[in-house]
Each structure stands twice: as C-alpha cells, then as structure tokens.
Amino acid sequence: MTESVDLRGGDWLDDNRRNWDERVPVHLASDFYDQEPLRRGEGVLDPIARAGIERLYPDGLDGVRVLHLQCHFGSDTLSLANRGASVIGLDFSRPAVEEARRMAAELGVADRAGFVEANVYDARHVLPEPGSFDLVFTTWGTIGWLPDVAEWARIVAWYLKPGGRLYFADGHPAAFVFDGDGGPGGLPGFAFPYAEPDAIEFDDPSDYADRDARIEHATTWEWMHPLDEVMGALRDAGLSIDAFTEHYQVPWQIFPVTVPVGQGMFSWPVERWLPLSYELVASTPGV
Template sequence: MDVDLRGGDWLDDNRANWDERVPVHVASEFYDRSPLRRGDGVLDPIARAGVDRLFPNGMRDVRVLHLQCHFGSDTLSLANRGASVVGLDFSRPAVEEARRMAAELGVDDRARFVEANLYDARHLLPEPESFDLVFTTWGTIGWLPDVAEWARIIAWFLKPGGRLYFADGHPSAFVFDGDGGPGGLPVFQFPYSNPEPDVLEDASDYADRDVAISNARTWEWMHPLAEVLGALRDAGLSIDAFDEHYQVPWQIFPVTVPVGDGMFGWPSERWLPLSYEVVATARQR
C-alpha cells in the first residue's frame, strides 16, 4: 500500500484520535505529573536506566530531540535533569499542554515544543546535526508507515557521535491481542510481517478504561526487529546496544499484572519479550 507520508486518511485519523486522548490523559492517574512538579521526572524504569547509562555524569548541556513526545512529560523529565530539550508531536492539544506545563515548571527557557508530523520534522525544525541525543519511547513507530524515513530523520538531526535512545513494545508481543487463550492469555491476532496497515476501530484508552474515544479509527503498522535495526544501520547509525525486556509501562494484555514502579509483566512464565530498547550512534560523516 502506497502511503503519502505528508498526509492522508492515516494521518488525519491518527491525529484526531490522539487529539481526543490528550485531555483524558492529562486528567488520568496514569499520567501523574506530581513528580515533575517536585523537580523530578516520570521516566519509566527502562528508559530511566537507559538514560543513566548514556549520561552517568548528568545531562547538563546535553541537547535532546524527543520525537513523538505526546504532551511532553518525558521531555520535561529530561529538562529537569538539566538537558536542553525540543519535543515534537503532531497533536496541537498535546503541544499546547506541553508548552503550558513547561511554563508552569519554569523550564520553558530550555524546553521547546514543536507541532509537526514527524515526516515534516526536517522542514519545520531545520537544525541538522545539532542534537546529542534523539529520544523516542513507547507507542511511537507503530503509528508510522515508514521506519526507513524515520531512521533517516534521526540520523539527520544527530551530531556525529550523537546517540539515539529508543524503547518500544516488542513486535513479537504485538501479534497477540485479547484474553481468549488458556488461562486468559492473549491469542494470535496480527501477522508479524505485514506491510499493510491494520485499520482498527477501538474506542478504548489505556490510561482510562472508563473512557470511550469518539475518534476511534486508527491506522497502525507492524515493524519487525530486522526492519527497525536495518533501517537504523542503513541511515548511518551504528547499533551499540540491544536488549529485550519482559515488562512494559502499560497493561499491554489483560493477563499482565503490575510488577512495581508502574510496570506490567507476565503473571508467571515469561512467555515472550514485551519490549525492547536500542542505543545507536551516528557515525562520522
């Protein structure tokens, strides 16, 4: 299926869905921002440990681009660590809330937010080779039809020697859904390798189970590990680290249970990885 990366039904539907989610998420306990107001952060344990490994001496004077930042809670967590941050998201309500929160926290002098379709980033944020870190986590590339272009955009923004930190749900977990298997386990629902989007009608929201989203139609793409890692290498990045985890920061399946610090995992056997993370470095040009 040929997709116009700059627009079309896929982008309009996904943006309307996320625009509607913003006030739901802002009001939810899931997105508790009280740690931000205390000067701390809300990074999940996987991303927090990953950033700590990359910057053991702190993030002061580190310049960060956060792609698909939603309403900026993780972006502002990095700002609270001393980084200078730019957050980019395609949802106007999300960007407006991120800007409002940056002003509330008093970090709007070093936390800037840009409203843009990711594929327009190079036109609206013309700052090539200017970032020490590109950060993108949780529920990002599944909304994108083309990860090769995503990887090229990352490479374009990174300084030589700059690094990508990426974490997301594991594609092997995304082939499953529901609770119709033995013991309430999820069942096969989606193919692992499929260039076509899954066009879904789902009014539920992971942050508030009592809410029904009116703009329920979304377009989502499966991106196997080989496709993602290959795209990053082809874009000029060296893969420094790859790891798989059996936890995610949301209840990915009904059977998964809280395991502490906002994370969810399998109740007993580790059936398969639920998430993965990648660290990559921009090679010298």
C-alpha cells in the first residue's frame, strides 16, 4: 500500500466512485447483466461462485446471514437472497445502491436483502455489530480497487461470527501483469509488475460490459495484490485459509484472445497459459 493513501477519501476514491456511478446505467442496459433470472426467482451467480457456495452450503442458504462487500447494484446479493439467505450488500456508488434497493423491492425480498452506501473502509461505522455474519461474500473486481488489503481483511474478520467464513473469488494477480494483444500470436503482453506497491492510474473510457460504451469519468486507480499479500493479510487478521483453487476461466473477456466457453465464462483458446482467476475460503476460529 502507498503510505500516503487516505483510506477514507481522496482522489483515488472520488475518481473510482465517479467512474462506477457512470457505469451503472451502462451495465443495466447491457446483456452482460441480465436480470431476468432474478425475476424468475433464480440467480445470476457465475459458475465458479455458484459451485463454491453450494460446496459451503449443500443444504441451502436458509437462515444464513451474509455480508456482500462491493456488491455493485446487487445482482449477486439478490441471487443469494433468492436462495434464502439474509443479506446486506455494501457499495460506495449511490446509483448502484439505489438500483439494488429498487430491484429488491421489485423481487419482494427487501425484508432479507438490504443495501448500504459506503466505502468499504467505513464499514464499521455503518453496519451492524462485529460477529454479525455467517458469511462474507466478495467476488470479481473487488480488492483491486482497494489500496490496503490488510485493512480489508481486518474488516472481513471483524464481521464474521466464530466459525464464520469468507468466500472470495477474483481475477488472478498473475494474469493482471498482462494487457492487450501485443504478445506473440495475439496473446496479451507484459504491462504491469506483479508486486507493484503503488496505485496504477488508468485513463480508459471503455467498459467490460458494453464495448461500445464510452465512460466520461474515465480516470481510475487500481492496485496489484499478489497472492501472498492477500493470504497473509487474511491470516494476520486471524482467519485460516481453508481452501484455495486456481481457475483458467473468468466471467468476463479479460483479454482479446480469450474465448467464450459457456455460461458467461471466458478462457484461453487452446493452451492454458496461466490461471485467470482464483477462489479461496477462509474462516474464523469456531466457538
């Protein structure tokens, strides 16, 4: 983490929030975020997260209390609610939270799916008491927007009850060192150091959900978080790493060369060059 970063505010947070505020209507209008399964009482969890949750809760989510950090406009949050969980989703984008609340009301699950507008680092000031949740859930494009993964891990641990678990899935940091199609045979080329400690500032008007969209507030700040940093932060926060799996698929077209392989997932066209994503389960000590 860059020492000068203020976790509670600053240019990084303002720029990222403006960017994500503007993405909300773009995403809602895109095919990428299809809400129809939610309206049918089903869910939109990607195959990796869906299988991960089913392994953790083979008997279903009835009675399970879930905190979903960085929930965007709550599609996955509402998917968990449709499975019977009682869920609180947190996101820093007001338009996203407003849409999440609207959709919860439309689906008739507002009694067990609430949404809070806040920066992750302000979670302790706006959410229930510590030890309130059976599961903290956070997936896909989350900690890369955060400068301090150690504080994130402490917040996760703060909210888990004894024996509670974290389910986490995201793009693999080894894949994030690459970008574009400038490598051999159209593969991505080296672009970023794996262990870069400082923010990487982008000025990119494109959007992963709609390739034709152009975002006016295009400046964003992102951080690389190597695997040892993430897992070390969780251990230092008092959690045990119970499961860790690398995957060669990811639920968006991470590089131009990656190809659709069904259920919204993308992978390498032939050789599995390196993992594109990973998931882990961590837990707090039991009673």
